[in-house]
Amino acid sequence: MNTKGLIWSLIKYTPGLYSLNLILAVFGWTLFLVPAYVSGAFFDVLNSGSPEYTTIIQIIIILFTGQFVRILLITVNIPVDVTFKNKVGALLRTNMLKQIFAMPAAQALNKSAGEAITSFREDVDDTVTFPGYSSLLDVIGAAVFSLAAFVIMLRIDVMITLIVVIPLIIIMTILHITGKRIVKYRVNSRHSTDAITGFIGDMFSSVQTIQLTGSEKHVLARFAKLSKVRHKFMVKEAVYTSFLNSIFTNIVDIGAGVILLLAANSIRNGNFTIGDFAVFTYYLTWISQLIKRFGSLSAQYRQVNVSVERLQSLIQEKMADKLVSHNESIMDDQLPEYKSSATNRDRLKKFTVNDVTFTYPQSNKGLKNISFELERGSVTVLTGKVGSGKSTLLKTVVGHLPLTSGSIKWNECEITNNDNKFESSYFSYAPQLPVLFSESLKENILLGCQATNEQLHRVIDITELNGDIQNFKDGIDTVVGPRGASISGGQKKRTSLARMLLRDMELLVMDDPTAGLDLNTELRVWNNIVEMRGTKTILVSSHRPYVLQHADHIIVLENGEIIEQGKSEQVLEWMKNNQYL
Structure with missing residues (x-):
């Protein structure tokens, strides 16, 4: 999807709100016609030789009324515009997250964390700002005003009015010449921002490692180097x-100066009245602003092109159209209901992994022709x-890695979807490296799951977290810090395990x-965990003798x-005879 198509889709997401935004912007600009009329009438009255003070007072009242109405319009226009930008920005971010979550974990994020953060923040902001009040709508409003002003100016003097077009032609030519450089500088500045944002994230998540290895000076030097690179490009x-912008301003000002000199000459020749000159001068000022604004908008559009390309590359090109799907956004009040386990008709009888192969990209390593079956209620241990x-x-079984070949079946039903990603309602998964959020221990266990206190305390008992929670100052409401930094590695492991068990799935991985x-x-x-044998089917990796003996x-x-x-x-005997592990 190109930039124009994406912008249009964003506008169609909230057509009523955007139409109101457009009407307010255009009406606000057309009110600039009032001061020109007032100034023209005012000078014509003064020049008449016998001005009526009543008429002058009426003119002043019209002027102040127009300005007051314009202030009211701006007061309404700004919150409308902010609401529009927030809504479409939330839509973009929601759809980006949906597409990232819809892909297998190994393919979900094809960019660094720094690039992703910059895209979610700066690229989205740049994209949604473009059609708004301060950019596109401002130019549209100025264009409507300028069209009306241009017609009035043509009625005063055709030749001088046509000269107004010359600066616009010069600016368009300059933009055509400089377009590639504008894009180049925006790409470089974004990439340098990606690099430093990613480095900051890595640095904060590795404070202990940096301290233990005495790498503070090296890390700070690296940070300073990245900062200098970003500073240079920015x-x-x-x-x-x-x-x-300076070139555009000077071209416009020089053009305006030439036009005013020609207009002054027309006054001397008797072709202009003082009122005509006042109207002409006022309109010329704002039409000049339109030309400058149009130049800036065109440059901004090239920068938005870069942002749109980066957003689409983050979620992969084949999913680009889904970036602006008109779905519920994260600004909606109602959160989706959490769905728990599979339905009764999907109860597990047999889980089959058949001839599964996976190869890591740019490598010949991975899995080769893996086949096994899990019977309902059994404990199966992967070791090696x-x-x-x-x-x-395990990542292949739960769909975090896509199959190169083979199949995985729940009973006799293959459980991959069109994107080669498994439905999470089939299983719960506790990864080797637990992932925690900077929230309370309770929220990290729940993670959106609607559970009763009885269910929550049950999994806390199973994972032996009770004693730890009693020692925490705020109990289960203790905030664990970024990535669980304020709790121990063992507590992180058991929190992740409790989160998995709370989902109450039939297959535990x-x-x-x-x-x-x-x-x-x-x-x-x-x-x-072993006590759940019979009610739960368990697939676990371990080389602990205790675990192997209970498999x-x-x-x-x-x-x-x-x-x-x-x-x-049988396998334990084989391992003993072959002195394995």
């Missing part, structure tokens, strides 16, 4: 934009050496969920392939 763009493919297999726990806590958590089925991986699988007694 200054270049700002200077170049100001330079163009470091780098054998355990986490990769866990990637080494108790790594980092002390031995006693780990054994208690595993005892609690129904064990799968051994090496270099992305299954080298042994079967009942736990």
Whole structure:
């Protein structure tokens, strides 16, 4: 979708609001016709030799009334415009998030975190500002006013009025010549902003590592270098934009000066009255502003092109049309209802992974021809050496990585959709590295799930978080900090595990969920999990002897392939005989 199509779709999202915005902008500009009429009439009355003071007072009243109405229009116009920009901005951001969440995790974000943040912030803001009151609507209003003024000026003097067009032609020529450089400077400034935003995020999330390795000076030097690069590109763009605006202003002012000299000559020749000259001068001032505004808008449009391309590349080109889908946005009051587990007709009997292959891009590593079955109520453990493919297999099972080939079935039904992403209502997943938000412990466990206090305390008991919560100053409402920085690694693990269990799914997928726990806590958590055998189907990766001994089925991986699988007694004997692990 090109920039024009995207802008038009945003306008159609709130047609009533945008129409009101347009009407207010145009009406506000047309009120500038009033002072010109007033000044013309005023000077003609004064020049008549016997001015009537009543007429002068009427003219002054008309002038002040027009200005007062214009102030009222601006007072209404600004909140209308802000509401429009917020609504369409929320729509863009909502659709971006939806498309990112709709893709497999490995493909969801093809840009760095810094690029994504800049796109969500600056690129969206630039895009939604363009059709608004301060940009496009301002020029449209000025154009309507200028058209009416141009007609009046033609009636006064055709030749002088036509000269007004010359500065516009010169400005358009300059824009055509400088267009590529405008785009180049905007791309460079955005990329430099991406780099420093991403670095700041990485820096704040790695404070402990930076301190422990004594890398503070190196990190600050890197930050200073990125700042200098961004400063250079931002200054270049700002200077170049100001330079163009200065050229536009001077071209317009020189043109206006020439026109006024010609108009003064017409007064001397008797072709202009003093009132005509006042009207002509007033209109010329604002028409000159239109020409300058049009030049700035054209330059801004080229910058918006860059923003639109960056937004579309963030969610991948094939999904670009969905960027402006007219759906509910994050500004809507009603949040979508959380959907819990699968329906009864979807109850798990058998989960089948059939000949699954996955290869990492630009690598021959991954999974090769993986096949196994999970019976309802069983505990299956994936084990193997470091780098054998355990986490990769689990991510493939839950749809975070797309299948290169093969199939995954829930009972006899294949559970991939058209985008090769699995429906989350089939399972719960606890990743190897827990992800927490800077919210309370309770909110991190719930994460949108509508659960009762009884359900919440049940998963807290299973994950042995009770003692930790009692020691927290604010209990379960304790804020865990960015990425859980204020709690321990073991507490993060168990919070992620509690979040998974709260979803109450039939299939629980866990990637080494108790790594980092002390031995006693780990054994208690595993005892609690194993007690769910029969009601839940569990697929877990681990190399802990305790976990392997409580498995129904064990799968051994090496270099992305299954080298042994079967009942736990059989595989444990094989591992003992081969001195594996």
